[in-house]
Amino acid sequence: QVQLVESGGGLVQAGGSLRLSCAASGRISSYVMGWFRQAPGKEREFVAGTDYIGRGTAYADSVKGRFLIFRDNVKNTAYLQMNSLKPEDTAVYYCAAGLYGGATNRQASYNYWGQGTQVIVSS
Numbered sequence: 001q002v003q004l005v006e007s008g009g010g011l012v013q014a015g016g017s018l019r020l021s022c023a024a025s026g027r028i029s030s031y032v033m034g035w036f037r038q039a040p041g042k043e044r045e046f047v048a049g050t051d052y053i054g055r056g057t058a059y060a061d062s063v064k065g066r067f068l069i070f071r072d073n074v075k076n077t078a079y080l081q082m083n084s085l086k087p088e089d090t091a092v093y094y095c096a097a098g099l100y101g102g103a104t105n106r107q108a109s110y111n112y113w114g115q116g117t118q119v120i121v122s123s
Helices: none
Strands: 005-006 010-012 018-024 031-039 045-050 057-059 067-072 078-080 089-100 117-122
Touching: 005 010, 010 057, 018 031, 018 089, 018 117, 031 067, 045 067, 045 078, 057 067
Parallel strands: 010 117
Antiparallel strands: 005 018, 018 078, 031 045, 031 089, 045 057, 067 078, 089 117
16 A cells, blocks of 8 residues: 655646645555546546656646656656646646556546645636
């Protein structure tokens, strides 16, 4: 079992950048890692995912070209670099770890979840 703690959220103006971090209590090299988000009144949705070593990645269409997911298996940390932020990116962002699969967008593929970090993008 692994515990995940997100950090790096906050308030930023549209067009700005934030980097979210997801620190794991154990070795993340055994897990695929993903980021999801949930805006007020909406369901949680996939943002980005990466395979065990970070070579394979996947992104939601809404963030392609703006967000970058990467991982440091030595530091047991996954990251989400968010650039050119838009007000519609406002949400609670969750980190997730899965035992199987690649850079999947399926929530059911992820076994462990963090508590989330709030991102607010002002216009």
